[in-house]
Amino acid sequence: MSVVMTTQYREVLRLLLGSILVLGVPADLPPCEEPFIYFPGVGCMTDPLIPHPMNYTQAIEYCQSIGGYLLEPSTDEIQGFIFDNLFGSVEYDYWLSLRRNGSEFIWDHSQQPLSFDAWGVDEPNLNQDCAMASVEHSFFWATSQCDVERGVICNAPERLGLCSGPxxxxxxxxxxxxxxxxxxxxxxxxxxxxxxxxxxxxxxxxxxxxxxxxxxxxxxxxxxxxxxxxxxxxxxxxxxxxxxxxxxxxxxxxxxxxxxxxxxxxxxxxxxxxxxxxxxxxxxxxxxxxxxxxxxxxx
CATH class of the missing domain: 3.10.100.10 (Mannose-Binding Protein A, subunit A)
Known part of the structure; x- marks a missing residue:
């Protein structure tokens, strides 16, 4: 699999990073601790252009090891912003922090049931335990076996570096x-x-x-x-x-x-x-x- 970045995507990313100062975040006070990048309206997350392919368990452990958690697009605003504006040019599936619990899916990090969802057509498949943002479904959600390798994006609290720990x-x-x-x-x-x-x-x-x-x-x-x-x-x-x-x-x-x-x-x-x-x-x-x-x- 490959990751493709178009001129349009580069421009979106440039505008997002440039708008940090517009929101009043001082240049010498980064709102996120490395390796996280601040995206206004979305928060802190790792670079979506570096997919870090791994299985679901490895993805959870990786995000925790850097002080974050696996991607949770838990609102319509986050789902729309991330997938419509950023990921339209990335040809890679990404894990979501979403796992099946009986007949329903819950957020793995917060342990909360879904109050919002963005499942693709004919999803979810209750025979599969994990979930991803799927290229095939235009980055709407789809289920997946947990042991395959997919891309990883980690979230983290904004201004993590200002506090004593994750x-x-x-x-x-x-x-x-x-x-x-x-x-x-x-x-x-x-x-x-x-x-x-x-x-x-x-x-x-x-x-x-x-x-x-x-x-x-x-x-x-x-x-x-x-x-x-x-x-x-x-x-x-x-x-x-x-x-x-x-x-x-x-x-x-x-x-x-x-x-x-x-x-x-x-x-x-x-x-x-x-x-x-x-x-x-x-x-x-x-x-x-x-x-x-x-x-x-x-x-």
């Missing part, structure tokens, strides 16, 4: 990095865990409604965060009942986003952002197990 998430509206892809643990262990991640890292502190709403939206929209559920914050009243203090800064809280009938009890001295309450705040027993929500302060 599991961190950069929230652009706050210009800050957060870690929520962790194991569950008690509140005290969560405090220690966050501090172990770096000198400027601690359990999240939410001092105003703007930060609160941005974080709630980020958690709701991130498949990994939403699948985990509830997250420890630094807020607690362990020293004096009803006097809520942020653990890292020692500041007394003046802003709250308690859910209805919260806080609930004298014995519940620690606080979580609870997914069942749209990530509003609930008090909880400190030995209970939830996921740490760590944040890294700016230098």
């Amino acid at each position: 599991k961190w998430t950069f929230v652009e509206q706050l210009d800050q990095c957060f870690l929520w892809d962790t194991d569950s643990m008690s509140w005290e262990n969560a405090v220690d865990f966050c501090k172990s991640q770096g000198d400027r890292v601690h359990l999240v502190e939410i001092l105003n409604s703007k930060k609160n709403e941005i974080l709630k939206e980020a958690l709701s929209n991130d498949p990994i965060a939403y699948s985990k559920g509830s997250f420890w914050m630094g807020l607690n009243d362990r020293e004096r009942e009803g006097q809520y203090i942020w653990e890292n800064s020692g500041l007394e809280a003046s802003f709250f986003d308690w859910s209805e009938n919260q806080p609930a009890g004298d014995a519940q001295d620690c606080t979580v952002m609870y997914y069942g309450g749209n990530f509003q705040w609930y008090d909880s027993d400190c030995p209970s197990f939830f996921y740490p929500l760590c944040e890294e302060d700016a230098e």
Whole structure:
């Protein structure tokens, strides 16, 4: 198989890369960490002109090894932009991070069911377990056996290089990095865990409604965060009942986003952002197990 790049494709790629500065990303602050390239409106991905042919399992492992994940065109906008504008001149099938689970296909990276699909004619074939963007189907999706070699494109979070590692998430509206892809643990262990991640890292502190709403939206929209559920914050009243203090800064809280009938009890001295309450705040027993929500302060 071969990869063909036309003059039209080169022009599209040039315009895309040139538009980084139009979007206000400083030239000395790349939004992606190498080997990823930033495509406005799409995000960070590896060069589609270098197909890296390998089987599905190898493709998953390769993307993980460079801090990314196999391509997930999970919206109509991404599907249309990538395949209509970029891949029309590339004569190669590319793996999607999409695998059969019983009678349905789910995204392998986010472990979410399809809320959008772009299957080609007579697809999917439930006798095959993996999926690809198919040349034969004009880069609509088709199923495939998993052990054949196809091209690989990896996605990665934008501005990966600004955070401490691939599991961190950069929230652009706050210009800050957060870690929520962790194991569950008690509140005290969560405090220690966050501090172990770096000198400027601690359990999240939410001092105003703007930060609160941005974080709630980020958690709701991130498949990994939403699948985990509830997250420890630094807020607690362990020293004096009803006097809520942020653990890292020692500041007394003046802003709250308690859910209805919260806080609930004298014995519940620690606080979580609870997914069942749209990530509003609930008090909880400190030995209970939830996921740490760590944040890294700016230098």
